[in-house]
Amino acid sequence: MKSKMTSLVGATLMVALTLTACGSGSGSGNATSAGSGSTSSSTGSADPNATIEVGSLYEPQNLDNTGGGGQGVTEAFNGNVYEGLFKLGDDGKVENLLAKDYKVSPDGLTYTFTLQSGVTFHSGDPLTSADVKYSIEKVIAKDSQSARKSSFTGIKSITTPDDSTVAVKLSTKSISFVYNLSYVWVINDQAKDLTTSEDGTGPYKLGTWKRGSSLSLDLFTGYWGTPPTNKGVVFHYFTAATALNNALLTNAVDIVTSEQSPDALAQFKDNKDYKVNDGHSTTKLLLAFNDRVKPFDNALVRKAVTSAIDNRKLLNSIWGDYGTLIGSMVPPTDPWYEDLTTVNPYDVELAKKQLSEAGYANGFGFTLDTPNYDPHPTAATFIKGELAKVGITVTINVITADEWYTKVFKNHDFAATLQEHVNDRDVVWYGNPDFYWGYDNPEVTKLVNQAEQSDTTDDQTALLKKANQQIAADAASDWLYLYPQIVVASSSLSGYPINGLNSQFYAYTIKKS
Numbered sequence: 001m002k003s004k005m006t007s008l009v010g011a012t013l014m015v016a017l018t019l020t021a022c023g024s025g026s027g028s029g030n031a032t033s034a035g036s037g038s039t040s041s042s043t044g045s046a047d048p049n050a051t052i053e054v055g056s057l058y059e060p061q062n063l064d065n066t067g068g069g070g071q072g073v074t075e076a077f078n079g080n081v082y083e084g085l086f087k088l089g090d091d092g093k094v095e096n097l098l099a100k101d102y103k104v105s106p107d108g109l110t111y112t113f114t115l116q117s118g119v120t121f122h123s124g125d126p127l128t129s130a131d132v133k134y135s136i137e138k139v140i141a142k143d144s145q146s147a148r149k150s151s152f153t154g155i156k157s158i159t160t161p162d163d164s165t166v167a168v169k170l171s172t173k174s175i176s177f178v179y180n181l182s183y184v185w186v187i188n189d190q191a192k193d194l195t196t197s198e199d200g201t202g203p204y205k206l207g208t209w210k211r212g213s214s215l216s217l218d219l220f221t222g223y224w225g226t227p228p229t230n231k232g233v234v235f236h237y238f239t240a241a242t243a244l245n246n247a248l249l250t251n252a253v254d255i256v257t258s259e260q261s262p263d264a265l266a267q268f269k270d271n272k273d274y275k276v277n278d279g280h281s282t283t284k285l286l287l288a289f290n291d292r293v294k295p296f297d298n299a300l301v302r303k304a305v306t307s308a309i310d311n312r313k314l315l316n317s318i319w320g321d322y323g324t325l326i327g328s329m330v331p332p333t334d335p336w337y338e339d340l341t342t343v344n345p346y347d348v349e350l351a352k353k354q355l356s357e358a359g360y361a362n363g364f365g366f367t368l369d370t371p372n373y374d375p376h377p378t379a380a381t382f383i384k385g386e387l388a389k390v391g392i393t394v395t396i397n398v399i400t401a402d403e404w405y406t407k408v409f410k411n412h413d414f415a416a417t418l419q420e421h422v423n424d425r426d427v428v429w430y431g432n433p434d435f436y437w438g439y440d441n442p443e444v445t446k447l448v449n450q451a452e453q454s455d456t457t458d459d460q461t462a463l464l465k466k467a468n469q470q471i472a473a474d475a476a477s478d479w480l481y482l483y484p485q486i487v488v489a490s491s492s493l494s495g496y497p498i499n500g501l502n503s504q505f506y507a508y509t510i511k512k513s
Contacts, residue, residue, distance in 0.1 A: 046511035052233045052493070054507065055244045055253035057260060059212070059237035062195035065185060066144045068405075069195070071422060071503045075257060076215055076235050078504040081122075082185035082200035085113055085132065086178055090497040090506065092280075092333055092424070094179050098127065098186055098201065108173040108455075109156075113166045119224040121188040122198070122205040129160035134189035136168070136181075147423060150432060151180040173453040175460050176425070183502075203228045203508045213237060217507070228508035229495060248274070254493050254512065257505050259486035260374070262320045268488050279498035280333050281485035282424040284326065285375070287383065287478035289416050292438035295364055296415065302475035304354035306344040309386045315481040317382065318375050322484035328472045329427040331482050333501075335457065336427070336464035340472040351390045363391025366415040369408055372398050376418045379480065383418075409436045420483075422503050427464065428452070430471045439476040 060072035065082075079087060085099035096102075102113045119127035136158055139146045156169045170177065191199035198206045203223045207216030217233045236253050238244040241261035247253045249267070259265065259276075268274040287309070289296035296302055315323045324332070327341035355361060370380040377398060384394040399407065408414045431448025433440035444467050451463035485500035495509040 046229060046494075046513055048229065049231045050512035052230050052255070052507060052510045052512060053253045054233060054235045054505070055238060055247050055256045056235050057238055057241065057244060057258070058503070059235075060209075060215070063198055063206070063209070064194040066138050066141070066146045067195055068145045072237075074503045075505045076217070077198065077200070077202075078185070078502075079202065079506045080204045080217055080233070080508060081198050081202045081206060082187065083202050084182050084184050084186060086182040088179075088182040088501060088504070090499050090501065090504075092499075092501060094182055097182075098132075099181075102178070109170045111168045111170075111177060113168075115164045115166070116224065117164065119201050120222050121191075121201055122220055122222075123188060123191070124222070125188050125190065125199075127186070127201055128163040129166045130163075131189045132166045132186055133158045133160055135184055135186045138187065139184050146183075148180055148183040150429070151176065151183075175452060175454050175457065179425070204233065207232065207234075229511045230507075233507040233510075248488060248490070251490070255487065255489040255496055255510075257487060258500060259488050262322050262484075262486070265486070265488070273491050275489050275491055275493075277487040277489070277498040278322070279485040279487060279500060280331075281483045281500040282331050282333065282502060283420055283422045283483040283485075283500065284329060284331065285379065285480045285483065286329075286419055286421060287416060287480055288419055288437045289477060290412065290414050290438055291440065291476060292412070293415060295358070295360060295366075298358050299474045300354050300358040301360065302478075303344050304351040304358065304360075304390070305387065305392065306475045306478040307347050307354065308351035308390045308392070309383055309478060309480070310346045311478075311480050312346065314379060314382050318378065319481075319484060322486065324482040324484075326479055326482045328468050328479055329421070329430065329477070330464075330468050331424065334425055334427070336461045336468060338465055338468065340469065343469075343472040344475050344478075348389055355390060355392075360391075363393065365393035365395065367395045367397050369397050369399055369404065369414045369417040371404050371418065372400055379418055412436055412438065422500075424501060427468055427471065430476055431467065437477060439471070439474070441470060441474060441476075444470050444474075 056075060058072040058075055060076060061068055061070045063069055063073055065073050083097050085097060087095050087097040089095055098116055098119060099113045100116045102111055104111055115127060115129065121127065138144065140149055140152045140155065154170045154172045154174050156171045159167045161167060186201060188199040203220055204217035205220045207218040209215045214237060215235045219228065219232055236247065238247065244256055245261060245264045248256055265276055269276050289302050291297055311325055315325065325341050327339065327343055330337045355363065368380055370376045380396045384396060387394050408417050428448050429435050430439050431445045433445065447463050447467035451460045454460040454463065487496065487498050489496060492513050493510060495511045497506050
């Protein structure tokens with residue numbers, strides 16, 4: 001999640017553990033063997049011995065992305081400390097990384113990967129196929145909290161014919177299989193204590209983690225690919241946006257990965273010493289209903305609640321001119337995006353009519369479980385006021401991220417909740433009736449499954465558009481808005497990522513002049 005919860009659930013929403021293109025500078029900086037995506041344009045000469053000071057609000061819960069490490073560990077470690085067989089670039093394209101190449105059997109059920117040669121872990125152990133097998137199995141293990149765990153339920157077997165070859169057999173075709181593998185960090189199968197240490201193959205290794213303060217990444221001199229354009233990175237963690245901005249103004253940090261205080265942007269926009277980048281985000285703020293329980297098991301009630309809330313007013317109150325309304329779980333950077341904001345428009349009179357038709361002409365009451373970190377309490381208060389206009393009484397129950405994970409995500413003990421989901425291409429979760437919000441439309445499940453078994457991306461896109469249209473028509477959730485992705489940096493920096501795809505932040509291309 002784009003927040004501490006994101007930390008807990010990873011992608012499962014944010015959980016958490018990365019769209020709307022508002023216009024931003026793009027170019028190419030130096031990249032590792034993985035290639036490069038959209039980054040800030042390069043300027044001036046760079047100091048190869050510079051340490052990049054990064055400011056962030058998202059400290060890891062722990063260092064294991066299958067153990068609840070969350071958004072913070074993804075931001076710091078993905079691509080920097082750990083690498084996958086494939087890489088999701090800042091431009092959203094999937095590229096080979098630790099996989100030198102791969103082949104797919106004619107029936108689409110067997111993927112055979114050949115690994116890059118000469119790759120070593122930070123401990124000095126060589127990369128082998130056994131490590132890849134271990135890493136995939138770690139993601140799909142029973143106790144895994146990986147955001148992409150459900151994406152690999154079709155794996156039938158993983159074999160290692162030799163040290164450089166991995167063969168994965170699927171029970172059903174999966175057109176997204178390679179894409180999903182970009183989320184799997186390859187870890188040394190002999191590594192221990194991964195919540196506090198690491199053993200990856202990336203260009204940086206873990207330096208020092210001072211909980212509540214900072215996390216440093218040091219250059220890994222044995223890196224198999226193109227070395228970083230800097231000497232190292234330090235992530236500095238803050239609990240308040242104001243303190244983070246002050247750190248940037250006083251040169252305590254060089255860059256802010258995700259600006260959370262739009263009112264403070266003027267001081268950077270009008271200053272030649274800084275650059276404000278408006279990139280692409282994949283983080284959606286949801287009012288998620290428990291579609292299993294009354295009254296939210298009635299689609300007409302969900303539609304009424306959605307139409308009673310002025311999402312534009314909410315977005316503007318929190319983000320000003322930034323952010324986007326989307327009307328569905330699909331952000332503009334997903335291939336199957338369509339503007340569905342008119343399906344359940346803001347219309348108080350329509351909401352009252354729908355409530356009456358659903359048998360709730362006099363309204364009803366429900367408890368809204370609300371995470372205790374911004375912007376959830378603010379959004380909850382706004383929603384309470386909006387729904388009161390149509391006779392719905394909202395009781396706000398503020399809970400911690402840990403309580404949310406247990407009560408809502410795990411036990412499904414809620415009527416409605418607020419939550420952030422950071423991942424792209426995550427509309428498919430509405431095809432899983434067992435997911436925490438309990439949406440169960442057999443036709444949508446069928447479309448999602450057919451899309452995953454498509455022969456072409458065009459077929460996949462067409463099917464997921466149909467699924468998304470039905471999900472929106474059913475008002476399965478109220479997708480309040482899409483977060484902006486605002487990266488603010490010193491003008492002395494270049495080559496940094498400007499998008500927020502799944503909260504990753506590739507630091508190895510950053511240059512400091």
